[in-house]
Amino acid sequence: MKPTSPPQTIAIVGAGFSGTLVAAHLLSRAKAPLTVHLIERERSRFARGVAYSTTEDCHLLNVPAGNMSAFPDDREHFLRWAQAREAEMLDCACVGEVTAAAYLPRRAYGDYIAQILDEAERGAAPGVGLDRRIDEVASLKVEDGAVALRLASGAQLRADRVVLALGNFRPGDPSGADGAFHRSARYHGDPWAPEVLDRLLPTESCLLVGSGLTMVDWAVTLNQAGYRGAIHVVSRRGLWPQSHKPGAPAAFGLEPSGKFGSVRNGLHSIRAFIRDTGTDWRPVIDALRPVTQTLWKGLGLSEQRRFLRHLRTFWDCHRHRLAPGIAARLGAMLDSGQLVRHVGRIHAFRDLGRRVEVTLRPRGSDRRYVLNVDAVVNCSGSESDYRRLDSPLVKDLLVQRLIRPDPLALGLDVADNGALIDAEGRPSAVLFTLGPPQKGRLWETTAVPEIRGQAAGLAVELLGG
Structure with a gap:
């Protein structure tokens, strides 16, 4: 469902990687007057999120620098940025080189994202502006085709569209304890x-x-x-x-439109390819990356549940x-x-x-x-069942039936264009999301390569195409 008219105000809840990148794209693309409210609860995480707000040099990116561009149409953008700051990168004891194959500090990537936002704000067209807010959205209400947001500080905002860039939540408490x-x-x-x-x-x-x-x-x-x-x-x-090892993705031979049919068939195909070719498993997993979303959606609910029950832990430790x-x-x-x-x-x-x-x-x-x-x-990992989250905003949205969990409780039910789906199964015209909340629909949706594409596409959607 496309917006019926160009928005004048867009509120983005969450200023981590997802929210910041959407804001940057909006500021860069908008030609008509537009105000973007970018709202983040933690000042230290503004334009960085949890992962990239760390100050520890030993916290490295888990992906080589050559694959970490924030822009899908400019794959070397981050690498060029880092190489222009080579001396600073090499000050980190954990970094020995600044090349496409290097694993650089996450704090540096936070600086990179923050600079992208700054540059987008400075280069925005006349009448297009950014409102940076350190606050928490406590609740929102959809009324008359717009959204009224109530902030924890008592302030209120009104927006034509809202993006819930909620990212990952703290872990659920472990069993065995009251x-x-x-x-x-x-x-x-x-x-x-x-x-x-x-x-x-x-x-x-x-x-x-x-x-x-x-x-x-x-x-x-x-x-x-x-x-x-x-x-x-x-x-x-x-x-x-x-651990990562150097090497190009293997020629696994699966077309982008291909399907495994079942989890068992997929596992057998992967194992057979590795056995028959003698290749390392890492490039095979990497070769699946571009088609993972297609494969996931092709499995169907019963096979997706089978994967989560039997293979999720094994996939996670080999993929991440x-x-x-x-x-x-x-x-x-x-x-x-x-x-x-x-x-x-x-x-x-x-x-x-x-x-x-x-x-x-x-x-x-x-x-x-x-x-x-x-x-x-x-350290058990992000809680993904939105019914269990201790978030005032999420609780409010569930009570109002403006959102619903996806069938696998991995995130939220989301339409193809990023619109949130309400409890009655209707895609919203004003509430959108990207990144981790889409895990049930896409599975592979929490890392930079997927989120950067979603952010660019969502900005186009919000601005009316």
Whole structure:
């Protein structure tokens, strides 16, 4: 559904990568008068989001610089930007070169995105402007073909269109604990809350719940900061992100319109190709990247559920890989004994005041053992079931039936043009989204290559084509 008339005001809720890039495209493309309200709750995350607001040099991009352009039609844009600042990049101890194959600091990418917004604002046509707001949208109401937004500060805005660039939310609390433990000072439910690292003493031990990319960031950050305590990691399968290796995508031979038909057939096809050609699995996974969305939509709900139940964890650790230097650092931490891997489920937590008693049940076993640590950090990954989110805005939208979760509870129900679908199945003419909320529809929608394309397309949609 296309807007019936050019908007005069567009509000973007969230100024991470998704929201900032939409704002930049709107400012660059708009010819008629337009005000873009870009609203972000955390000042430090404005135009950066969670991932790129880090100040840690050891937090590297998980993708080589040559693939990190913010613009789909200019693939070397970020690389040129970084090479123009080569001396600054090389000041980071984790960076040895500034080439297309280099893994650069995420904080530098945050600077890059912020500069894109600044340049778009400066180059905007007369009458086209940006309103930067540090505030939180508490609720909104659709009325008379427009949207009224109420902010936490008490301010109110009115917009012709609204983009919910909500990004990723904090993890859901782990099982094995009641609400009392979730309120404990020794439990850190949001791994990116600014005060969490400051609360850990260098000699204390901690348990990281989950073994994905968030765990990696935490382990490396603690090591970089001189943390000497034991770092325990627990996950159900014990699978950790794999390391990147240089190499071009393999000629896997799957057409963009192709379908596997079923998860089983897809897995067999991939394994057979790797076995028959003797190629490394990494370029095969990379070759699937351009057609992943098509494959996902072609599976149907029952096969999508089968994938999530049986293969999701394996896919994640092979698809979302680490910079080789970070993988080597994790390996050294494991070899030294500082980093300890546990495979199994958490049975219970007990806050003993000075320590936390964690009862674990190893995978495939009925026995249990106890682990005593000083702190527990939830690194289990973003909560994607919008019915479980502790967000005033999301709760308000659900109550008003303006949004509904997708059938897989991976995000929201979204139309092909980015319009949010309400509880009655109707696409909105005024509410839109992009990025992680579209995971149920697209699966591959949380990384720069997908979001940059969505941001450009959504800007065109919002401006009337």
